[in-house]
Amino acid sequence: MTTANDLLDLLVLTQIDDTEFNGVSETVGSPVVFGGQVLAQAINAASRTITNKRVLHSMHSYFLEAGDLKWPITYNVNLVRDGGSFSVRRVTAHQKNKTIFILSASFHKPEIGYNHQIVMKSGLNQPETLLSWTDILKQYGDFLPKSLKAFFEIERPIEFKPTTFVSPAEKKDLPPFYDVWFKLKGDVGDLDLATKQQILTYVSDYNILVSALNPHASVAHWGNTQTASLDHSMWYFRDFDFSDWLLFSIESPNTSGARGFARGNIFTRDGKLIASVAQEGLMRPKNIKNE
Template structure:
C-alpha cells in the first residue's frame, strides 16, 4: 500500500448480509495481521449498521488470537441497543471459525455542550524539519539493525516523523514518552467523518507501545522481546481533516508483569485534540520461559 486510496480499499469491507462483512489483509512487516487493520475494519463494519446519523465516540476491544494474513476475516455485528441518544454495537472477528478479536463501539447523536481540552505540548519540532521513516532508511539504512531496516522498507500509505531521532545502536534507557507526526500519502479528498475515524483508528495502533519500551532500551529491543497487542480503546472527540500533519503524543505510565501500558492523545497541528487512545501489550523478554 502506498496511498490513502490503497488503505481505503483495505478498510472498506465486502458486505455479506445486513450484519456480516468480510475483509482481507495486507502486511505491515510482521508475520501476522496488523492490529490497526482489524480495529479499523471492525469500525467499518459497525459503522455500516448505523442508520440514524450518530457519530462514533468510543470503542473498546481485545485481541484474542494472532490473525492469519492469508485467510479472510469475517466480522459479525450485533445490534445491542438504539436508545434515545446512543447506539451500541458489538462485533466479533473470525478466521476459520476461531474468534480472533472482539470490539464494542458506542455512537452518539450530535449535541452541543461545554468544551475544554488539554493543551498540546509546546516547543516540539515541526514536521518540515524532521526525518521521516523513509528518510531514515535512505540516510541510515546500512547502519540499522536488519529487522528495523526491513520494517522501514515496507511501503505504507502514511508518513511518520518522530520528533526525536533515537539511535537504536546506543542502547540507552530513555523517558517513557514518544511524539510522532503523521500524514496520509495521496489525495485525501473530501472524506466523511466516519471514514476519517476508521483511518485514524488504523494509524493509532502504530507507535503506541514504543513509549513502553524506551525506559528499557539498554537491554530490550523488538528483536529480543515477544510483543503483542492485548487490548485497545479509543475515544473520538472532534472532527478534523487529513490535509495537514497530525501529532500522536504518547506516554507509558507503567510496565510490569510482562505487560506494558501506554496512552496517547492525537492533535491537529494547531492543537485541537481529536482523539485519545490506550493500549496494553504483552512485552515479554524472549529469554524468559513462560507458559
C-alpha cells in the first residue's frame, strides 16, 4: 500500500450476508497481521449494520491470537442492542476456525450537550520542519536495529513525522512521552465520518507503545523486545478531515510485568481534540526467560 486509496480498499470488507463480512490483509513489516488493520476492519463491519444514522463514539477490544497474513479474516457482527439513543455491536473475528479478536462498539444518535476539551501541547515543532520515517531511514538506517530498519522500509499510505528523534545508537533512557504528526498520502477527497473513523482507528495502533519503551531505551529496542497489542480502546469525539496533519500525543503511565500501558490523544493541527486512545501491549525482553 502506498496511498490512502489503497488503505480504503483494504478496510472496506466483502459482505457475505447481513452480519458477516470477509477481509484480506496487507503487511506493515511484521510477520503477522497488523492490529490496526483488524481494528479498522471490525469497525467497518460493525458500522455497516448501523441503519439509524448513529455515530461511533467508543470501542473496546482484545487481541486473542496473531493473525495469519495468508488467510482471509471473517468478521461476524452481533446486534446486541438498538436502544432509544445508543446502538451496541459486538464483532468477533475468525481465521481458520479460530477466534483471533473481539470488539464491542457503541454508536450514539447526534445530540447537543456540554462541550469542553483539554488543550494540545504548545511549542511543538511543526511537521514541515521535521524528518519523516523515510528521512530517518535515509539518515540513520545504518544505526537502526535490523527489525526497525526493515519496518521503516515498508511502503505505507501514511506519512509519520515524530516531533523529536533520538538515534538508537545513543542508548539513553527517554521520558515516557511520544508526539508524532501524521498525514494520509494521496488525495482522499470527501469522506463520510464513519470512513474517517475507520482510517483513524487503523492509524491509532501505530506508535502508541513507543512511549512505553522510551524509559528503557538505554537497554531495550524493537529488535530485542517482543511486542504485541493486547487490547485497544478508543473514544471518538468530533468530526475532522484528513486534508492537514494530525497530532498523536502519547504518554505511558506504567510498564511492568512484561506489559506496557499507553494512552494518547489525537488533535487537529489547530488543537481540536478528535479522539482518545488507550492500549496495553506485551513488552517482553527477549533475553529474559520466564518460568
